[in-house]
Amino acid sequence: MSATSRVLEVEALRARLADAEETLRAIRHGEVDALVVGAVLGQERLFTLDSADRTYRNFVEGMSDGAATVSATGVVLYANQSLADLVASTCQRIVGQPVSNLVAESSRARLSSLVAAEVPVGSVEAVLKTTEGHLVPVLLGSSSLTVESDHITCLTFTDLTSEREAEAALAHSAQHDALTGLPNRTLLSDRIQHALERRAKGPGLLALLFCDVDGFKNINDAHGHQVGDSVLQTVASRLTAAVRPEDTVARIGGDEFVVLCEELADIDAASMVATRLGSAVAMPISTRIGMVEATMSVGVAVATHGERASTDTLLRDADEAMYKAKRQGPNVIELFDEDLRTVAASRLQLMTELRGATGNRELRLVYQPVLDLGAERIVGVEALLRWKNPTRGLVQPDAFIPFAERSGLIVQIGAWVVHEACRQGAAWLAADGDGRPFTMSVNVSGRQLTPAARFLDTVRAALAESGLMPSALILEVTESALMEDAEAALRVVNELKALGVRIAIDDFGTGYSSLLYLKRFPVDLLKIDRSFVAGLGGNREDSAIVRSVIDLAQAFGISSVAEGIETAEQLADLRSLGCHYGQGFLWSPGRSAAELGDLLDAAQAG
Ligand code: C2E
Ligand code: MG
Ligand code: MG
Numbered sequence: 329m330s331a332t333s334r335v336l337e338v339e340a341l342r343a344r345l346a347d348a349e350e351t352l353r354a355i356r357h358g359e360v361d362a363l364v365v366g367a368v369l370g371q372e373r374l375f376t377l378d379s380a381d382r383t384y385r386n387f388v389e390g391m392s393d394g395a396a397t398v399s400a401t402g403v404v405l406y407a408n409q410s411l412a413d414l415v416a417s418t419c420q421r422i423v424g425q426p427v428s429n430l431v432a433e434s435s436r437a438r439l440s441s442l443v444a445a446e447v448p449v450g451s452v453e454a455v456l457k458t459t460e461g462h463l464v465p466v467l468l469g470s471s472s473l474t475v476e477s478d479h480i481t482c483l484t485f486t487d488l489t490s491e492r493e494a495e496a497a498l499a500h501s502a503q504h505d506a507l508t509g510l511p512n513r514t515l516l517s518d519r520i521q522h523a524l525e526r527r528a529k530g531p532g533l534l535a536l537l538f539c540d541v542d543g544f545k546n547i548n549d550a551h552g553h554q555v556g557d558s559v560l561q562t563v564a565s566r567l568t569a570a571v572r573p574e575d576t577v578a579r580i581g582g583d584e585f586v587v588l589c590e591e592l593a594d595i596d597a598a599s600m601v602a603t604r605l606g607s608a609v610a611m612p613i614s615t616r617i618g619m620v621e622a623t624m625s626v627g628v629a630v631a632t633h634g635e636r637a638s639t640d641t642l643l644r645d646a647d648e649a650m651y652k653a654k655r656q657g658p659n660v661i662e663l664f665d666e667d668l669r670t671v672a673a674s675r676l677q678l679m680t681e682l683r684g685a686t687g688n689r690e691l692r693l694v695y696q697p698v699l700d701l702g703a704e705r706i707v708g709v710e711a712l713l714r715w716k717n718p719t720r721g722l723v724q725p726d727a728f729i730p731f732a733e734r735s736g737l738i739v740q741i742g743a744w745v746v747h748e749a750c751r752q753g754a755a756w757l758a759a760d761g762d763g764r765p766f767t768m769s770v771n772v773s774g775r776q777l778t779p780a781a782r783f784l785d786t787v788r789a790a791l792a793e794s795g796l797m798p799s800a801l802i803l804e805v806t807e808s809a810l811m812e813d814a815e816a817a818l819r820v821v822n823e824l825k826a827l828g829v830r831i832a833i834d835d836f837g838t839g840y841s842s843l844l845y846l847k848r849f850p851v852d853l854l855k856i857d858r859s860f861v862a863g864l865g866g867n868r869e870d871s872a873i874v875r876s877v878i879d880l881a882q883a884f885g886i887s888s889v890a891e892g893i894e895t896a897e898q899l900a901d902l903r904s905l906g907c908h909y910g911q912g913f914l915w916s917p918g919r920s921a922a923e924l925g926d927l928l929d930a931a932q933a934g
Contacts, residue, residue, distance in 0.1 A: 394466070394485030398427045400478060402443050411485055414466070416458040427483070432457045442470045443481045456485065465492050505579040507557060508564035516578035516586055520639040523590050527631065532591035534637075535598035538627040538646035539567065539605060542658035544583035547620060555615045559622055562613045570608040571601065586646065595630060595663070599676045600735055602626045602661045603683070610659065623659035625650055630664070679735055681717060682728055686744050690716050693748055694918030697927065698769065698889065698911045701903050706931050708767030710804070710911060711749040712918040713741070733775050742776045743786045750794035750801065752921055756928060757800065769802040769832065774809030777817040784823045791827070798828030802853065806834045810845055818848060825850045832889065837873055846884060854881045856907070858892020864901045871901070878905050 388395050394411030396404050407422040415422070415430055427443065428436050435454035442452065456464040469484040503515035511519065520536070527534050541547075541563060548556035560583065567577045567585055576588040587605065592598050606626060612619040627650025631637035645664040653662035661676060685691050695709035715723040732738040753768030760766065776783045791798055803824060810817045810833075821831055832853035833845065837860055845851075856877050863870025874890070881888040890902045893912030902910055916927065 391484075393487075394483075396422070396427065396483045396485075398443050398481045398483060400443075400480070402426050402428060402440065404430075405480070414458070414464055414485055414487060415456055416460050416462070430456055432463055439468065442468065442483070445470070445472065445481075446479075447472070453488070464489060508561055508579050510564050510568070510585075511576060511578040513578065513580040516576060516580060516588065517639050517643075519576045519578075519588055520642060523588060524631065524637060524639065524642075527590065530591070533594060533598065534631045534642075535589045535592055535601065536629045536642045536646040537587040537589070537598070537602050537605060538629070538643075538650040539585040539587065539609075539624045540626075540650050540654065541583040541585075541609070542623045542625055542654075544622070547622065551615070551617050551620070555617055555620065558615050559613055559620055563609055563622065563624075566608040566611075567605055570604050586643070592630075596675060596734075598628050598630055599661065599663065599679065602628050603676075603679055603735055606659060606661060607683075625653040625658065626661045627651070627653055628661065628663045675731065678728065679731055679737075681720075682715070682732060682737060682741075685715055685717070686740060690718075691741065691744060691748075692716055692920070693745065693752070694920055695752070695924045696911050696918040697916050697924070698767070698909055699915060701890075701899065701907055701910050706928065707765060707909065708769060708800075708802070709753075709924060710769040710918075711745065711752075711771070713745055713771070714918075729773070733773050736775065738773045738775050739781045739783075742773060742781075742783070743790075746770055746786055746790045747793065750790040750796045753800060754794040754796040756925070757796070759925075760928070760932060762932070765800075767800050767802050767830075768796065769804055771804045771834065772809070774806075774812040774817065777805070777809065777820045778813065779816055779820065783820060784827070787824060787829065788827060791829075799830065801829045802832050803829055804832045804834040804855065807836070807838070807845055810849060814845075814848070821849055835891075837877055843880075846880070851884070851886060853887050853889055853909075855889045855891055858912070861890050861892045861898055861902070861912070862894070864898045874902070874907075875905050878902075878907050882906065 389408055391408060391410055394408060394414045396407045396411055399405055404423050404425055404427050407419045409419060411430075412419045412422060422430065428439055431439050432455040435456075438452055438454055451467050451469040454466055454468045456466050458464060465488040467486040467488055469486070471482050473480045473482065503512060503518075504510065505512045523534050541559070544556065544559070547559055560579070563583075563585065564577065564579060567587060571577060571587060571589065574590065578586045578588070580586055587601070589598065589601055592601070606624055609622055609624050612621055614620075627646045627648065629642050629645035629649060631642055649662040649664040653660040656662070661680065663676065692714045693711045694714055695711055697706045698708040698710060699705060700707045713725045713729070715725075715728055717723060729738065732741050749768050749770045753766070757766050772783070775781065787801070787803075790796075791801065805817075805821070810821075825831060830852040831850060832855055833849070833851055834855045835857040836854045838857045846854075854877055856874055860870045860873045860877070864874060865871065878888045887908045888906075890898075890907050890910040891912065893899055893902065893910045893914045895914065898912075899910065899914060916924075919927065
């Protein structure tokens, strides 16, 4: 190409650029209108309003769909008001911009293929992005024109928002229950199916809990459907609140709910969830006619690793278990699996009975005297819990406290213990005219020291109601209890100390980091575990441990208490080692309040 022809070409280009610039300016100022280009194929590239076909223009202008014309380079030449509305902008602002600015990132490629196409592509779905950053789904239609050899694309934008919303609402209602908003049977089946597939890969156990509200028909009949509905809504929200966010709570029938839990550790964990669900629903439900009480029958079916289970069989098993529960009366939990059932059923039975123990007045406290080893005089007692069940007889704490701890029942039981012990302690103190010091020791589980257990409130109330002076109350906590959540426990223990009660570390020496806890926790007493006391004399190691615990207590300026003293030799050893206090069968096991009262009277008289 010669130099002259290149100059000419540059000139032509420059002229076209100036032309384009002028055009853009004119469009921006609303002096010309580029849309009507298709109406008359005249000489001009752009048509002024005068030369446009007014009918056609009005038609496009008034369209409810958005419309625009776009140059071959992707610049918007014209936009109608509907398009401006769709993207929350104005026609003037849109014109002159690249059309790709109007759509979301994800739709850019699709849009440019439309604009570049020589032949009309038809319509595609795209997403507009408004100036406020909102996304608007649209159907994008295109057709193309050639004006003076310029390729121009005409685009229409149909707003799909309401269609999408209707679709979503339809999809939701197809999978959810209208009254409670919970997943329905369809979605539940889907979730079970997926859970079964996941479980095939990983460990853990999958449980289905079929819950049926006891006597729901009676509630409906007695109080009307409106009350019935609000009961169901409350049940739905309580069930949802009682499980983990990743669990599914579904309503599959009138008063039937199904809970799906994945990755449970064992069958006991499933029972525990069932118990929790039962307790959550059992609390009185407030309705417009006042409080309504409802309980549930729960059937539990589980699928363990390697077991072949299907959605249908699981649901059927859980349903069957629920019916079994129903037959046994209201508020019963039943497990389906035959093998696991025998193992877990007795524990579940224990839990169920234990749940009723406080209400049924089956809990008792026995009291074991604590003596000053020097004078061999009673200076206090330790309250020890017993469960007197009509069928089981007298149950020792080791047989039920671990379960009460796991299920959280210990919070309720422990509150009863504190109240009862304070009441009894205050009564004995009042009966003793001499005003000699007398302490009441109460055992406390780690679970009671979590903030949610509100143990501080419990102790404060028990002291206030009984009138027992705080310094007479000793709370015994084990090292392991303090270790569970040391930060939370430390906070609660400090608050308890501020009330004026005393803190003992129970079973000292059996935990792991005794010294550390001694330094951090405000402790008043160390209780030497009875296993070390038992080894006194004969076992050199145990003797050394007992000696060092007593020395440690002395170094910290606190007292030591020896547990499980059974022989005179042990007593003699402990005395010579400088142990302050002790308790054990040498003097007395735990006794009923009446028996211990007699013992105290005799001691006072003697
Ligand atoms: P602990 O606090 O270390 O209680 C001392 C245990 O040793 C009691 O067992 C008591 O009967 C037993 N004992 C006392 N003197 C002797 C003795 O000379 N020889 C022998 N071999 N044993 C003796 P118990 O009553 O069965 O309590 C066991 C544990 O259960 C308690 O250990 C305590 O950790 C827990 N516990 C008892 N009552 C409660 C309670 O109300 N709440 C909580 N959270 N735990 C409690
Ligand atoms: Mg104790
Ligand atoms: Mg102990």
